[in-house]
Amino acid sequence: MADRMSFWAWGLESEEPTEADRRAMAEDISRRYGVAVTPRPIPDLADAELRPPRVTPPDALAGFCSTDTWERARHAGGAHFTDRTRAFNLDFPNPPDFVAHPSTDAELAAVLDWCHDNEVPAVPFGAGSTVVWGVSMPDGADRSVTIAMDRFDRVLEVDETSRAARIQAGVYGPALEAALKPSGHTLRHFPQSFRFSTLGGWIATRSGGHYATNHTHIDDLVESVRMLTPAGWWESRRLPGSGAGPSPDRMVIGSEGILGIITEAWMRIQARPRFRATAGVVFDSWMAGTEAVRAIVQAKLWPANLRILDPAEAGRAAGLDGTQALVIIGFESAELPQRANIEAAVSLARDAGGHIPDENIVVDDGTGAPTGHEGPVGAWRSSFIGVDPGTATSLGLLADTFETAITWDQWPDFDATVRSAMNRVLGEVCTHGELSCRFTHVYPDGPAPYYTWSGMGRQGSEISMWQEVKDAANEVVVAAGGTSTHHHAVGRMHRPNAYDKQRPDLFADALRSVKKTLDPNGILNPGVLIDP
Numbered sequence: 001m002a003d004r005m006s007f008w009a010w011g012l013e014s015e016e017p018t019e020a021d022r023r024a025m026a027e028d029i030s031r032r033y034g035v036a037v038t039p040r041p042i043p044d045l046a047d048a049e050l051r052p053p054r055v056t057p058p059d060a061l062a063g064f065c066s067t068d069t070w071e072r073a074r075h076a077g078g079a080h081f082t083d084r085t086r087a088f089n090l091d092f093p094n095p096p097d098f099v100a101h102p103s104t105d106a107e108l109a110a111v112l113d114w115c116h117d118n119e120v121p122a123v124p125f126g127a128g129s130t131v132v133w134g135v136s137m138p139d140g141a142d143r144s145v146t147i148a149m150d151r152f153d154r155v156l157e158v159d160e161t162s163r164a165a166r167i168q169a170g171v172y173g174p175a176l177e178a179a180l181k182p183s184g185h186t187l188r189h190f191p192q193s194f195r196f197s198t199l200g201g202w203i204a205t206r207s208g209g210h211y212a213t214n215h216t217h218i219d220d221l222v223e224s225v226r227m228l229t230p231a232g233w234w235e236s237r238r239l240p241g242s243g244a245g246p247s248p249d250r251m252v253i254g255s256e257g258i259l260g261i262i263t264e265a266w267m268r269i270q271a272r273p274r275f276r277a278t279a280g281v282v283f284d285s286w287m288a289g290t291e292a293v294r295a296i297v298q299a300k301l302w303p304a305n306l307r308i309l310d311p312a313e314a315g316r317a318a319g320l321d322g323t324q325a326l327v328i329i330g331f332e333s334a335e336l337p338q339r340a341n342i343e344a345a346v347s348l349a350r351d352a353g354g355h356i357p358d359e360n361i362v363v364d365d366g367t368g369a370p371t372g373h374e375g376p377v378g379a380w381r382s383s384f385i386g387v388d389p390g391t392a393t394s395l396g397l398l399a400d401t402f403e404t405a406i407t408w409d410q411w412p413d414f415d416a417t418v419r420s421a422m423n424r425v426l427g428e429v430c431t432h433g434e435l436s437c438r439f440t441h442v443y444p445d446g447p448a449p450y451y452t453w454s455g456m457g458r459q460g461s462e463i464s465m466w467q468e469v470k471d472a473a474n475e476v477v478v479a480a481g482g483t484s485t486h487h488h489a490v491g492r493m494h495r496p497n498a499y500d501k502q503r504p505d506l507f508a509d510a511l512r513s514v515k516k517t518l519d520p521n522g523i524l525n526p527g528v529l530i531d532p
């Protein structure tokens with residue numbers, strides 16, 4: 001059998017942590033936190049007791065639908081800590097009744113029509129990398145199905161003149177890039193989940209790539225979209241720009257599967273970069289480092305990378321001593337050498353108090369020499385790319401991230417407020433609580449801070465303990481003026497106590513009206529963005 005996704009870990013079955021990995025992790029946790037931790041055996045899906053399907057696919061759909069246990073377990077949730085913990089515990093309280101894998105417009109229309117006619121909730125599924133419960137079945141529904149887009153998996157056309165490509169929604173990141181590479185192009189959209197996420201998921205969630213400034217959001221790259229709704233097809237015109245009223249694409253981008261199922265999009269592509277330059281600038285103070293980042297982004301140099309890691313994160317992920325912050329600056333271009341840009345950015349960073357010896361500025365003049373793969377920048381890069389598959393799952397360790405954005409004028413107070421609230425709740429809920437921060441994206445008017453937290457909880461109570469910390473994070477981020485999410489999306493996790501509090505009430509009403517027009521029976525992803 002081909003290597004398929006693990007039903008509980010992040011990655012393929014062949015990449016799952018082994019019993020030995022988990023024993024070593026348990027010993028490490030016991031040593032670090034002074035508690036005895038016993039790893040439970042890696043679960044066997046054959047031991048899972050899933051609720052029998054409450055509805056089975058009709059004959060007309062049966063050829064591309066499945067009620068197989070692995071299919072229903074794999075599509076029962078996403079990739080969040082809580083999803084993985086539940087799956088590891090073989091706890092699948094609400095799996096889909098069946099999973100559809102349409103491969104043509106006709107098959108997709110057939111299953112969507114059937115769901116509409118029979119009022120069966122349908123959850124669109126890209127690769128299931130959601131970390132906000134975006135693909136979970138709705139609570140309280142008496143039947144529900146997953147519509148998986150993995151067979152819409154091709155790059156259909158490349159328009160080299162306009163630099164755009166027509167790409168199906170279910171293509172995973174690596175396959176998409178592999179298809180563009182022969183013509184020398186790239187979509188240049190690399191979320192950390194790139195290996196196991198799809199174009200349709202990126203568009204539906206307004207994902208953020210790992211570049212820090214300029215064209216890094218999927219929003220910037222969409223030229224037009226094709227989407228099937230229960231009321232019919234929605235297809236926008238290919239245009240480089242348009243002032244013709246509100247943008248139809250804006251309605252689709254970020255719709256999180258509640259308005260329709262994206263089948264394909266024309267995406268703006270670009271020539272693959274050849275010239276690169278990288279520097280890691282060290283700061284004695286976190287706030288001085290963030291000021292340097294502001295100076296660089298406001299100078300409109302548009303570095304591809306412009307991140308700052310706070311001292312805790314720079315210590316853990318980049319090998320610094322835990323007292324200094326690290327600003328990572330990177331430029332790249334297909335056309336122009338980047339030495340002048342990196343020197344200008346480093347000069348601004350030095351003016352703000354940063355240290356970097358000249359010899360640590362690495363410039364690739366287009367000959368293909370790798371850049372930025374050594375020193376603290378290289379260490380951080382490896383830790384960013386090498387996502388752990390979940391070795392610590394169900395060992396009592398709590399860990400999560402939350403991300404937001406805030407204007408520069410509010411930033412210092414915002415950070416202090418968030419840290420104070422989070423350190424308080426971590427102290428109340430778990431032991432050895434730790435919080436760190438980096439910027440994932442920066443704008444001339446503000447940064448997108450990304451907080452990572454962890455703490456030692458109790459084995460078996462991980463999810464309820466996590467929920468207490470998450471409630472506090474949702475609360476403080478929105479109360480302090482930030483957004484409930486910068487790029488992880490809303491899903492079922494960020495509402496009602498975060499997203500619902502930040503959006504205008506009239507906007508929520510307008511969204512409900514749009515949904516009623518496109519999805520009159522309210523079958524698509526109920527509970528996401530708005531109440532069913």
Ligand SMILES: Cc1cc2nc3c(=O)[nH]c(=O)nc-3n(C[C@H](O)[C@H](O)[C@H](O)COP(=O)(O)OP(=O)(O)OC[C@H]3O[C@@H](n4cnc5c(N)ncnc54)[C@H](O)[C@@H]3O)c2cc1C
Pocket residue numbers: 010078079080123124125126127128129130131134135149169170190191192193196197198199200201202203204205206207208209210256257258260261262263387487488489491525528
């Ligand atoms: C380790 C890790 C790192 C991550 N890093 C990033 C990051 O750097 N940047 C970032 O933005 N996110 C990140 N995420 C979150 C996640 O990868 C993104 O939200 C991603 O865009 C989801 O894509 P997917 O194909 O897996 O969609 P899914 O998880 O399958 O679905 C996500 C949402 O989109 C809807 N959807 C999916 N496909 C379609 C479609 N064809 N039509 C309509 N609706 C659809 C679903 O119903 C759901 O609401 C990360 C997640 C993990 C686990």
